Amino acid sequence: MVCKNCGEKCFSGEVCKCGEKMPKVNSAGVLINSIICSILLVISIISIVLTMSFRNIVNNNILVDTIKDVDLCSLEVQDESGKTVQLDEYIYNNYIDDDRISVQNVDNVLNDPFIKDFIIEKLEGYQDFCMDKGEMVYITSDDIVNLIDENSDLLFNEAGLQFLEPDKQQLRNDLSVLDDFKDFSDNYLTGWFSSGFIHTFFSLANVIFLAVLMAVILIQWIVIYKLNSRRIGKALRKYSIVLIIPSFIIFASTFSFLFFEENSIVNAITSDIKWSFTISSGIILAVGIVLLLISIPMNIKKKNIVEIPSDAAENSAEEQPVYAAVSQNAPITENIQENKAFTENSDSADGLCPQCGHKNKTGSSFCSQCGLKLK
Structure with a gap:
């Protein structure tokens, strides 16, 4: 998105370096897409953890x-x-x-x-x-x-x-x-x-399909954010959070069950099974944490570069007049003659001297600094 005020590229909903607030592009569509992606991703995470865990339990007896x-x-x-x-x-x-x-x-x-x-x-x-x-x-x-x-x-x-x-x-x-x-x-x-x-x-094809689906969801999420002038880092951050929450719940619950009384019937039978769920969810959790860390620097906004407004520039010019066009030893009349052509084509209605840059009172006939005729 290009700022209409200064022409600089800026992201939707953010403040440009010139101070202009960027409008939000297609907010409802982006929100709906994020919700759908989050739901599909949660289902994919739970499914791939279950499939990976059960396959490990079965294949290793x-x-x-x-x-x-x-x-x-x-x-x-x-x-x-x-x-x-x-x-x-x-x-x-x-x-x-x-x-x-x-x-x-x-x-x-x-x-x-x-x-x-x-x-x-x-x-x-x-x-x-x-x-x-x-x-x-x-x-x-x-x-x-x-x-x-x-x-x-x-x-x-x-x-x-x-x-x-x-x-x-x-x-x-x-x-x-x-x-x-x-x-x-x-x-x-x-x-x-x-x-x-x-x-x-229970098939290996399902594990591959779910892994590809999770990658496709990430790519689609990034593309939607890119097309709607939003930071890619924000899409990556939301994706990583959705990865972390369900995988952490599975990881924490199964890991905590490992410390239950070993002689109970349920724990004695499922103690080794729990490790499969802990490891599978831990892998997803680790991926989510890595992506979250990657997204942090991508979402850091650069410091705004404050530009001096035009009226401030004029006040500065008034405080520090420019004498480059006027020679100290030359008569004022000579400088007036040399810049006559420039004066005739200059718009001095606001009192700004086109020769020395001095800010005069609006409607002044002559420049109070160099004497140039303004009207």
Whole structure:
């Protein structure tokens, strides 16, 4: 944008160095564009953090390794009174009513590999489905019944329990919610659209697409600001702030959860998973901080160069007359003759002497300094 007063380039809404206030160009359009870009950028940030984190978890078997390493007996839960107890003690207090069975018997059952093997098998099935390497797997009531039936000898030896047919039916009824979820998943999660969406979300192509989209948003934002005579640094600053806010929230929340009690069930299972979210959001946060630092010098306004107004220049000329055109030894009449042609073509209505520059009273006939005829 060019200042109409002095012709210097200036940005929309800012004050030119001559003191002229520049009008704001297309303010509503720029604002709407900024809002749309901010919304798209927030969605992109959340999506890319989730995709990068989940891909890292799946590709590195983080959740599977966590289940392998966790000690089921030492996991802590809250009982009905709100007291924190270990899982083996919780099971013993709430589900065992036989003096012949001890907490050690419960430990032996929990430590047997069949429980972890069952969980890991299902987790690997979920991972394969998300990465488009296999079909969707489920945990149904029949799966649990079969699992217990296959390990009935262990349960009998440790707890003296026999898993009879009425017990199996009762367990199926108690776990009917798992069968309901399977029906829901078959109808809504494994269709061509929903499964395709899940596979796309976990794909590397999605990470590349989101990264390119974030770059395009930045370029578009800068172009709009450039076309509407605004500082590019302002667009870069807003972009960096939008990057920082959601990524910082994810980073701070997941990082703080790392310091929760390790023996709680949720934290024990997700402790390693949280690092994936912390690292992914931390990368976005670092990029936002770098861009914000870059934008700071780009938004620093140069000091205004104060120009002397025309009336001030005239007052200065009055205080310090110019004698360059007049010789001290030459008669005034000679100088008058030499500048006669100049005098005739000069506009002296305002009292300014065209010969020596002296400011006379308006309407003066002769210059009070050099004697030149003004009228």
